Amino acid sequence: MKSLILAAVGALSLALAGPALAGPVSLKANPVDHDGQVTLGDIFDGADGAAGVVVGRRVGPSIVFEASQLQAMARQAGLDWANPTGLRRVVVRDAGMAPGGTSAAPAAGAEAPFAAAAPAAVRAAPGQRVISRNDMVQVMYEAGGVRLTITGRAEGNAAEGQPLAVRNLQSNRVIDTVAVGPGQAIAGPAAQSVRAQQFAAR
Incomplete structure (x- = not known):
């Protein structure tokens, strides 16, 4: 009986230790x-x-x-x-x-990597949607030499260069961004610069 108990304990120990091994x-x-x-x-x-x-x-x-x-x-x-x-x-x-x-x-x-536009390898056609509602989006904010990135959920659809509201899943706050590629957006001064260039080109 004792040997059976020891064998069972040994088998259980191996099962629990499996991941560590x-x-x-x-x-x-x-x-x-x-x-x-x-x-x-x-x-x-x-x-x-x-x-x-x-x-x-x-x-x-x-x-x-x-x-x-x-x-x-x-x-x-x-x-x-x-x-x-x-x-x-x-x-x-x-x-x-x-x-x-x-x-x-x-x-x-x-x-x-983030830039003012998506890399050529994934560059979307003009007006083509690159982010859809509920997509997970990486948002970069850069100002004064400080760069921050967060991951949030898109609140709507957007083509490259279009404004996009992204909800920060940690704080539940909505951030105003600009879509720059599939799953990528920018916020802050960089986003404002992109929007200003678009208005100037009209």
């Missing part, structure tokens, strides 16, 4: 998903048995994860991601966004 994984160079359900296998190489674990739902052209949040979700599934390059955010994009079924996201899932 899992091998390390590495971030994919270009994380993409194909169906809106973002899994650990979409994000990491070496996810193996945890590859099918869903960690988010993409409702727009991209979804942004905080690196610390992603580490925690990976750890819960028994994976160890060390984040050796110190990324703050990881962007996962729709696999069908770019020709050939590959995403135009920056390499290694790094934070998407």
Whole structure:
């Protein structure tokens, strides 16, 4: 009887220790998903048995994860991601966004760069919608050498260069922005400059 109890305890200990014994994984160079359900296998190489674990739902052209949040979700599934390059955010994009079924996201899932216009690889046709209502949007605010980025939810639709209200999910405040590309917008002086140029061109 005692041996049976010890065997059961040993099996339970191994089951609980399983995640801690899992091998390390590495971030994919270009994380993409194909169906809106973002899994650990979409994000990491070496996810193996945890590859099918869903960690988010993409409702727009991209979804942004905080690196610390992603580490925690990976750890819960028994994976160890060390984040050796110190990324703050990881962007996962729709696999069908770019020709050939590959995403135009920056390499290694790094934070998407912001500019007054979208990069040529993902440049939308004039007047074409780049952000839809309820899409998750990365908003950059830069002033006086200080750059801040937040992730919010689009309150409406917008083409590149059009104004867009974005709700900050942490504070629940609505921010006035200008859409600059799929899943990207700018706020503050940069947004005002873009709008001023558009009015001047009319």
